[in-house]
Amino acid sequence: MNEDQIIGALGALAQETRLRILRYLVTKGSDGAPAGEIGEAVSAASSRASFHLSTLSNAGLVTAERKSRQIIYRVDFQAMGGMIGYLIKDCCNNHQDVVACCQIPGKC
Template sequence: MDKKSSLAALAALGQETRLDIFRLLVRAGADGVPAGEIAGRLGAVQNTVSAHLKVLAQAGLISPGRDGRTVRYAADMTGFRDLLAYLMEDCCEGRPELCRPVIDAVTCRC
């Protein structure tokens, strides 16, 4: 991940509804959540949620998938891991091996 991509991801997560959507999708796991159900779970307006989903997808944090006629969104854990790795790559005064336990703790093999 580069600086521009990391800024896009952080900006996407820097908005309350988008952060709520991302956290909802992380909890849902690989199966994701149908697009129409996301708004209902958050008590938000569908067209507003659609705009937020687009921002999160463009930032590489979520991905859509077709399930028949339904679009399901799931957290893109690779994109999220890439963001975490970028943020921590220069940690510990250039000794990233010292941060390995933290990186291992916050990443999963989802």
């Protein structure tokens, strides 16, 4: 992941509706969820949900797969891991305070 991708991914998550969409999709795991259900879950009209879903998709954090009339969105956990790994390693240089927060359950 390069700097532009990281900035895109961080920017994609730095928005209330999109962060909620991502968290909702995390609960759905590999099943994912269709756009309509996602919009309802985060109380967003269809065009608004679509806009935010494509922002997340452009940032590479979610995938989209058409299944008949619906489009199923899923979290790309590898991409999330890539972004978070970049923050820990490249950005924070594995600083012990950061690593501790990420490894010790209940800490931070």
